Amino acid sequence: MTEPCRFCARLRHSPSFPGGVLYEDPFFHATFWTEGETRSYLGHVIVQSKRHLTSLSELTPQEGVALGTLVQRLSAALGETVHPELVYLDCYMEVVRHLHLFLTARYPGTPPEFLRLKVTEWSGAPHGDRAQLDVLGNRLRASLNRPASG
Numbered sequence: 001m002t003e004p005c006r007f008c009a010r011l012r013h014s015p016s017f018p019g020g021v022l023y024e025d026p027f028f029h030a031t032f033w034t035e036g037e038t039r040s041y042l043g044h045v046i047v048q049s050k051r052h053l054t055s056l057s058e059l060t061p062q063e064g065v066a067l068g069t070l071v072q073r074l075s076a077a078l079g080e081t082v083h084p085e086l087v088y089l090d091c092y093m094e095v096v097r098h099l100h101l102f103l104t105a106r107y108p109g110t111p112p113e114f115l116r117l118k119v120t121e122w123s124g125a126p127h128g129d130r131a132q133l134d135v136l137g138n139r140l141r142a143s144l145n146r147p148a149s150g
């Protein structure tokens with residue numbers, strides 16, 4: 001039987017995400033975005049809803065709070081582990097109509113022609129294989145699991 005939605009299927013049938021599952025709660029799931037590459041941009045995270053939602057407007061108030069908190073925590077964890085200049089957040093849902101968004105670390109020195117949508121294409125930014133994703137995944141999970149200060 002084929003799944004009608006690629007991202008619903010991704011949750012059910014991908015038990016081994018490179019770098020592991022970075023975060024999971026009853027509503028959301030976060031992993032590195034790798035698309036089966038052998039070398040992936042280090043610091044490109046996808047958050048997807050567990051429910052099949054096709055718009056941010058379909059979030060319940062509780063899910064909205066959870067998503068906002070998760071975006072803040074992942075942004076802080078990326079900041080602490082890879083020391084980016086910026087953490088981008090983008091959400092389009094044009095290709096796959098299942099709620100998902102990407103957090104992407106923009107590394108210092110990224111040339112202007114690689115800003116925003118092309119940031120992961122800059123060869124000067126750190127890329128890594130599965131073992132390096134595993135190391136970064138462990139560091140991100142450690143950062144996420146540390147109690148927030150302040």
Ligand SMILES: [Zn+2]
Nearest residue numbers: 005008052098
């Ligand atoms: Zn879906």
